[in-house]
Amino acid sequence: MHRRDFLTATGLALGGGMVPAFLGRAIAAQDLQSTIDVSLKKRLADAALNAATSAGASYCDVRVGRYLRQFVITREKNVENVVNTESTGVGIRVIASGAWGFAATNDLSPDAVAAAARQATAIAKANARTQTAPVQLAPVKGVGEVSWKTPIVKNSMAVPIKDKADLLLSVNAAATAAGADFVNSILFLVNEQKYFASTDGSYIDQDVHRIWAPMTITAIDKASGKFRTREGLSSPMGMGFEYLDGAASGKFVSPNGVVNYGLSYDMKEDAIAAAKQARAKLTAPSVKPGKYDLVLDPSHTWLTIHESVGHPTELDRVLGYEANYAGTSFATLDKRQARFQYGSPEVTIVADKLQPGSLGAVGYDDEGVKTKRWDIIRDGKLVDFQAIRDQAHILGKTASDGCCYADSWSNVQFQRMANISLLPGKKKLSVANMIAGVENGIYIVGDGSFSIDQQRYNAQFGGQLFYEIKNGKITQQIEDVAYQIRTPEFWNACSAVCDESDYRLGGSFFDGKGQPAQSSAVSHGSSTARFDGINVINTARTLG
Incomplete structure (x- = not known):
């Protein structure tokens, strides 16, 4: 869900x-x-x-x-x-x-x-x-x-x-005072x-x-009757109420002034910003379709990781045992053996059930297996999948990866996605410096609508906020942006990832899978990342 x-x-x-x-x-x-x-x-x-x-x-x-x-x-x-x-x-x-x-x-x-x-x-x-x-x-x-x-x-x-x-x-009163209807x-x-x-x-x-x-x-x-919305930029977290009532430490202010949050969330601050940004959307110009270099904030990238890496590396989808909620996987067993070039050398993606604050952090899975962290894509190459106890032998493994869960005592446990995250870049790189190197691009914040095919290969993603980048500077807020990808081409277009100081978690409280359907909570971390030459379309609809 x-x-x-x-x-x-x-x-x-x-x-x-x-x-x-x-x-x-x-x-x-x-x-x-x-x-x-x-x-x-x-x-x-x-x-x-x-x-x-x-x-x-x-x-x-x-x-x-x-x-x-x-x-x-x-x-x-x-x-x-x-x-x-x-x-x-x-x-x-x-x-x-x-x-x-x-x-x-x-x-x-x-x-x-x-x-x-x-x-x-x-x-x-x-x-x-x-x-x-x-x-x-x-x-x-x-x-x-x-x-x-x-x-x-x-x-x-x-x-x-x-x-x-x-x-x-x-929060509601603050947003209303800032211009929300x-x-x-x-x-x-x-x-x-x-x-x-x-x-x-x-x-x-x-x-x-x-x-x-x-x-x-x-x-x-x-x-005109025209309306625009902006959803909150908080992430669901594996934390207590300290996430909301603590000092807003760990927050990140982007070059365009958008505040993004780490392990503490100032809900009122975000609501005030959201009201102003939603109103700005009403007059923001529509994007011109074409090829752009994309700078993707972690509040956006988590969903792209989830759909184009997390699900296609679940072993039951790879084997064709599972096809509910958007199908199986293009990432077949032979691609693991061949160390398939899933992304550029900038791309290392890990499965991690240990990360503090994440939705998937637990000590043991629902088969009693102690949880761990392991590589899925290393330096751009596909090196592993996600497997549980009765699947491990298929990959030649001697142990489960510890990613078997049920969403209730009344449902049987089965293979579920671990936290899947893009590791930060190894070189010092801030978001401002990344944007400074972009001549013609779009900076995307927040997740939006998406669609993906039955093999997790062709997809389209929207977002919450879009900013035009020209000659290394953010020029204006724009609207009606969605980008199209083929999964390996997209990840091979990743030319840079910001360093660990920008790393944040996003995630889903209700990741659907199975029949009868079960939901699971999973986080995806990343730093801001750049993808070059991505096809952008205009999603505006004209009535009449």
């Missing part, structure tokens, strides 16, 4: 007082701070492990999950809705007779969990009758009883709802309490926190 899909769903469903099914049941706000005793989770896990092995399973893993979410939704002077939800239950996955089986229950009693484990084992045995080869699991050494927590400073769930609503309403602002907070146990000997308790503060600012030309 892309950000706009989420805003549409929550704006309609939550604004109307309905809670989408994936969110779980409504609870009181104070219950968002409670936990399940770890000893109870271990008893439930042991009940499942014992029942599954007694029924004939050669392997079993158990996930006791408690998923908590809070929405605070506002528009102009009004709080539209506050929603607190909980979803709790147990998911059990087994291998029996060489095949997978899965079952789940929301009954947190040992008898019910044991019954679900036996059901999962029966399903696996039934599946085995049509399976052509047994499941091959890469080995995992059990870690015993361990725990991991997102290193937050302030638990978002413990902040009073009034304080959250006051923050959003002050309409303002929507939302806080979306997540706490996933995840307990994993397996017959490998692991009992892993994890407490994961995420935060997102999206907003949409609209400016209207009342004479």
Whole structure:
């Protein structure tokens, strides 16, 4: 699910007082701070492990999950809705007779969990009758009883709802005073309490926190009825409420005056800028189609990385096992073997499940594999994919990459994208110096609409803000910009990446995959990057 899909769903469903099914049941706000005793989770896990092995399973893993979410939704002077939800239950996955089986229950009693484990084992045995080869699991050494927590400073769930609503309403008021006609602002907070146990000997308790503060600012030309919007430049983060109430450290001011944010977000400051920029869009000239050198801000590049590198290097797409949400992949196995020239030597892209502040940062994945960082593209060459335990042998690997997840206790875990990021350039290079070297270009800030083909090869990307570059200087704000790419040609056109002082995260709270669909949270980092000779089209539509 892309950000706009989420805003549409929550704006309609939550604004109307309905809670989408994936969110779980409504609870009181104070219950968002409670936990399940770890000893109870271990008893439930042991009940499942014992029942599954007694029924004939050669392997079993158990996930006791408690998923908590809070929405605070506002528009102009009004709080539209506050929603607190909980979803709790147990998911059990087994291998029996060489095949997978899965079952789940929301009954947190040992008898019910044991019954679900036996059901999962029966399903696996039934599946085995049509399976052509047994499941091959890469080995995992059990870690015993361990725990991991997102290193937050302030638990978002413990902040009073009034304080959250006051923050959003002050943001709306500031945007209105700066020239906005309409303002929507939302806080979306997540706490996933995840307990994993397996017959490998692991009992892993994890407490994961995420935060997102999206907003949409609209400016209207009342004479013509024309309107323009600018969405917030915040990123969803794997952090606590310190992301919003701390000093705005780690922010970046671009040569055109646009503020971009790192590990702290001044929502009010961004809202004021957004109101002015949305109004400026109303009179900004339309882009002239043609070839341009593009300077892409990290608030924009994350989505291009996500779609043209993240998804096509998921091994299940490469193998054709997965084709939902825009297909398989042009990056076939032979391209890894041949060290395919995916990009220029400036391009090194890593998968990273460890990065502090990122959405995907956890200690262990949903197969009990300790997370890590590894190269996907090194100096422009494709060197690896993303693989989980039952895929590792296909690549000749002896271990999983630790990127197997489910979005709920009630869904089976499968291969999901790690944080995929473009590493900063090795030479000192600021955004101002990068722009100074561009004769005819466009500076793009923020993500926009996009489309991509079924092999992740041909694509088109828009953005939030566009600035013309002439002879090394930003001249004016422009509109109606989208650029077209063929994935390897685009990444081979990367001529420079700014240094680590400009590095920032973007990301998606709702990356959709699978059938039935599951959503996952993933970050993508980069510094500002330059791409030469990219085809730009004009997206303006004339009515009449």
